């Protein structure tokens with residue numbers, strides 16, 4: 001028996017796709033490797049754009065999430081050792097917020113709850129896809145569940161596994177650039193309230209982001225060369241906070257406490273070819289970005305939104321066809337490319353320690369602050385991907 005759509009990976013992007021399809025009465029089977037509830041305690045902060053919030057709102061998920069989300073009303077961009085700085089304010093763009101900060105766990109729980117109410121979604125936890133094969137007529141997914149191997153056939157398999165498990169699929173090639181940098185993530189509290197301001201700060205060691213999360217806390221993403229980040233992990237809490245204060249400056253006073261710190265490697269990766277009938281790739285599986293501008297998750301959500309439209313307008317004959325998938329990929333090309341280029345540009349220009357570049361950077365930030373259309377463009381891009 002063949003199903004219409006199987007989604008491999010029920011993370012935020014795969015789960016959103018299943019929900020978007022369910023709202024149109026389209027049945028899916030979602031294979032998710034983790035146990036039910038295993039992601040709910042994940043405190044990793046996701047930066048949601050205003051556009052992503054609107055997608056979740058339309059799906060009826062946002063109402064239950066508001067209490068866990070912290071609005072970003074201002075983004076303050078600065079660089080260490082320079083007076084140049086730029087401010088982006090929601091008010092100036094007639095938006096209620098520039099974005100929101102939300103924990104991965106809260107979002108996962110809300111999406112799982114919403115999916116459980118949809119009778120057309122068959123969500124199988126602890127089901128790990130082991131292989132995907134595609135032919136000109138269909139795809140098949142081999143998966144392990146309860147120590148038993150099973151195979152499902154479908155017209156379209158959507159790979160939303162976050163890009164970490166199924167790299168070896170015929171016809172899929174990825175281009176990867178290792179930054180040689182790691183990101184340290186944690187949560188810190190400070191002397192002064194955050195007032196819903198998110199800070200992006202560029203230092204000679206690499207960029208850092210401090211995002212308001214909860215009433216008083218901030219989520220921290222501090223990136224730098226591997227050795228540098230490794231050395232930050234060895235500091236005790238007081239030493240770490242002092243070093244962070246020295247790099248970040250005095251904008252929110254002294255830092256009072258830090259939670260568990262963890263680091264992960266940073267890379268930029270994107271699909272180079274996807275000559276794969278009956279198989280689409282979305283979310284982090286399709287592109288992985290540097291977290292500096294908080295773009296990755298939002299681009300993934302827009303993948304899900306766009307693919308749902310193509311699936312909904314396909315006929316049983318065209319679902320998963322080469323033409324349908326080529327049209328979908330074309331629709332996503334410019335948004336993905338812009339997101340990748342934009343983040344890569346920020347990392348390259350602002351993490352560069354060459355003499356002279358630093359001066360240019362502060363001039364750049366100063367000018368950027370004066371030119372309204374440039375900021376307007378940036379806001380639209382960060383909010384909606386346009």
Ligand SMILES: Cc1cc2nc3c(=O)[nH]c(=O)nc-3n(C[C@H](O)[C@H](O)[C@H](O)COP(=O)(O)OP(=O)(O)OC[C@H]3O[C@@H](n4cnc5c(N)ncnc54)[C@H](O)[C@@H]3O)c2cc1C
Nearest residue numbers: 009011012013032033047128129161162165283284296297
């Ligand atoms: C360590 C880390 C820290 C991050 N920190 C930040 C941050 O601070 N801010 C930010 O904006 N973004 C951050 N990101 C990026 C952000 O998490 C991603 O953009 C977002 O999670 C992408 O969602 P996704 O659904 O595509 O993939 P994922 O969230 O990775 O979800 C993939 C899902 O697929 C499941 N899966 C994997 N393999 C299989 C398989 N073979 N069979 C079945 N299921 C499978 C997994 O269990 C998971 O539930 C971080 C990413 C990582 C890895």
